[in-house]
Amino acid sequence: MNSEKRAWWKEAVVYQIYPRSFADSNGDGIGDLNGITAHLDYLKNLGIDVIWVSPIYASPNHDNGYDIADYRAIMKEFGTMADFDRMLSEIHLRGMKLVMDLVANHTSDENAWFVESRKGPDNPYRDFYIWKDGKAGGPPNNWGSCFSGSAWEKDEKSGQYYLHLFTKEQPDLNWANPKVRDAVFDMMTWWCEKGIDGFRMDVIGMIGKENYDDGPVRPGALYGDFAPSCQHTQTTHRYLREMRERVLSKYDLLTVGETSGTTDNALIYANEDESELNMVFGFEHNDGLNDGTPLGKWSDHGAPLRDVRAPLNRWQMDLQGRAWNTVYLGNHDQPRQVSRYGCDSELFRAVSAKMLATLIHTLRGTPYVYQGEELGMTNIYFTDISQYQDVENHNAWKQWVESGLVDAQDMLRYFARISRDNARTPMQWNREKNAGFTTGTPWLPVNQNYLLINAEDQVNDPDSIYHYYRRLIALRHTHDVIVYGRFVPLMEDSDEVYAYQRILDNQVLTVALNWTDRKVPCALIDETEGEELISNYPTHQKGFLQPYEARVILNKN
Numbered sequence: 001m002n003s004e005k006r007a008w009w010k011e012a013v014v015y016q017i018y019p020r021s022f023a024d025s026n027g028d029g030i031g032d033l034n035g036i037t038a039h040l041d042y043l044k045n046l047g048i049d050v051i052w053v054s055p056i057y058a059s060p061n062h063d064n065g066y067d068i069a070d071y072r073a074i075m076k077e078f079g080t081m082a083d084f085d086r087m088l089s090e091i092h093l094r095g096m097k098l099v100m101d102l103v104a105n106h107t108s109d110e111n112a113w114f115v116e117s118r119k120g121p122d123n124p125y126r127d128f129y130i131w132k133d134g135k136a137g138g139p140p141n142n143w144g145s146c147f148s149g150s151a152w153e154k155d156e157k158s159g160q161y162y163l164h165l166f167t168k169e170q171p172d173l174n175w176a177n178p179k180v181r182d183a184v185f186d187m188m189t190w191w192c193e194k195g196i197d198g199f200r201m202d203v204i205g206m207i208g209k210e211n212y213d214d215g216p217v218r219p220g221a222l223y224g225d226f227a228p229s230c231q232h233t234q235t236t237h238r239y240l241r242e243m244r245e246r247v248l249s250k251y252d253l254l255t256v257g258e259t260s261g262t263t264d265n266a267l268i269y270a271n272e273d274e275s276e277l278n279m280v281f282g283f284e285h286n287d288g289l290n291d292g293t294p295l296g297k298w299s300d301h302g303a304p305l306r307d308v309r310a311p312l313n314r315w316q317m318d319l320q321g322r323a324w325n326t327v328y329l330g331n332h333d334q335p336r337q338v339s340r341y342g343c344d345s346e347l348f349r350a351v352s353a354k355m356l357a358t359l360i361h362t363l364r365g366t367p368y369v370y371q372g373e374e375l376g377m378t379n380i381y382f383t384d385i386s387q388y389q390d391v392e393n394h395n396a397w398k399q400w401v402e403s404g405l406v407d408a409q410d411m412l413r414y415f416a417r418i419s420r421d422n423a424r425t426p427m428q429w430n431r432e433k434n435a436g437f438t439t440g441t442p443w444l445p446v447n448q449n450y451l452l453i454n455a456e457d458q459v460n461d462p463d464s465i466y467h468y469y470r471r472l473i474a475l476r477h478t479h480d481v482i483v484y485g486r487f488v489p490l491m492e493d494s495d496e497v498y499a500y501q502r503i504l505d506n507q508v509l510t511v512a513l514n515w516t517d518r519k520v521p522c523a524l525i526d527e528t529e530g531e532e533l534i535s536n537y538p539t540h541q542k543g544f545l546q547p548y549e550a551r552v553i554l555n556k557n
């Protein structure tokens with residue numbers, strides 16, 4: 001295994017910033033670039049190598065920046081290009097790197113390209129987007145948007161429809177047009193020349209549309225699935241190889257695709273031959289838990305060990321030695337990980353947050369930490385539709401509740417469990433007003449548990465979740481086995497214990513994690529003589545794991 005190709009992006013730990021909610025420097029209630037710059041030492045002290053920042057480009061914010069109006073300008077709420085340049089140089093001064101979010105499957109409908117395109121069939125930008133005639137008085141096909149409703153919007157002016165796989169304010173770019181690829185690649189080059197260190201590529205698996213046939217309709221669903229025509233196609237791979245050749249290969253970048261899909265897909269995107277991307281995010285251990293229900297993610301589905309471990313272990317086994325993996329449980333599209341996979345009660349919050357942290361930092365792959373996760377921040381559990389900001393919630397509400405198809409109380413329960421807004425509440429910095437996030441009125445309420453959960457208290461407490469993350473990150477930076485060790489699953493029949501080994505040369509790392517809030521029998525670690533690298537409990541009980549206990553032992557033969 002020592003022959004494995006080393007790379008800085010395999011050894012790195014990435015921290016995701018959702019800029020709107022990270023730190024507000026000027027009191028308007030919205031996080032901004034100067035707010036990020038002011039907190040770089042906090043990230044450096046945590047041990048972070050790479051910062052991935054969610055979109056910071058000019059945007060009307062129908063989807064919080066994932067609808068870009070101008071790829072070469074900074075969103076005015078976030079600051080100026082001078083603020084960006086200063087942030088980038090301060091990141092580099094501290095030896096960290098910056099990865100930008102590349103949202104290029106679609107733009108905002110306010111992007112100059114779309115404003116032109118919409119003017120009519122003769123406009124030179126018409127083919128920058130996907131325009132089709134309707135069929136039988138309706139849209140061109142039966143596809144549903146990821147955010148509810150049809151994926152087509154009729155433009156009254158020309159009578160044609162344009163495709164939007166997300167909101168109608170996010171029209172899909174037509175990658176089949178070489179001018180679109182030129183424009184996107186030029187823009188990427190422009191950012192690389194500014195000195196950024198990589199791209200996280202939003203829904204990049206959807207860029208290669210191959211046909212516009214009706215998609216299969218799942219039982220109970222209202223629209224057809226676009227995936228067979230748009231997801232992980234040969235055409236997408238062709239565009240990515242072109243992108244590699246024309247842009248990515250010219251710089252030393254971290255590239256991570258937000259692709260979803262199976263390990264078969266990942267093996268192509270993230271192949272060790274580096275013909276496309278360095279790594280991709282799998283979704284089988286989060287969104288995949290909801291497969292088969294007509295409402296998709298809107299359900300009561302929990303996260304029992306078997307359902308979470310099976311996809312995670314499959315990605316570990318299928319990719320090793322062949323493609324590089326990512327490891328994450330939380331991001332800006334998922335609820336808070338301690339609320340979803342652990343337990344956010346006062347009793348178990350810290351210990352379960354540390355157990356989950358142990359998992360993401362000891363599986364094979366580059367770990368991604370989502371802001372506030374290192375403090376054990378929890379879901380906010382809104383109780384009324386009016387409290388939500390996220391367009392995904394409001395569109396789903398219209399489609400299912402206002403139409404009478406789903407009961408309002410049921411939907412609110414699903415939202416409280418899984419809504420993206422749970423992860424988007426402001427970062428909890430200290431015990432001051434609004435948790436120190438803003439002196440004004442925060443755009444989304446601060447979780448009222450900030451007196452219990454905040455960065456300042458945890459930085460001052462050596463036993464905190466924050467310091468546990470700091471220790472895990474330091475271990476990655478000292479032990480090659482954590483980065484390059486082969487993954488060997490253990491105890492796959494257990495409903496309670498997630499266990500595995502990582503093996504590199506003469507070193508064996510053994511990890512045992514109790515996924516439950518009960519003391520459970522487990523002899524694995526007792527039989528393992530070795531050095532304890534980390535644990536979330538100060539003392540252990542022979543033959544058992546305590547509630548949410550995590551143990552990591554290193555043996556050298």
Ligand code: TEU
Binds near residue numbers: 066420
């Ligand atoms: O998310 C893509 C995506 O597939 C999401 O719809 C995801 O499935 C859902 O939010 C949660 O399960 C990316 C971005 O990360 C997201 O924030 C954007 O809204 C979306 O693309 C459109 O750009």
Ligand code: CA
Binds near residue numbers: 024025027030031077
């Ligand atoms: Ca601000």
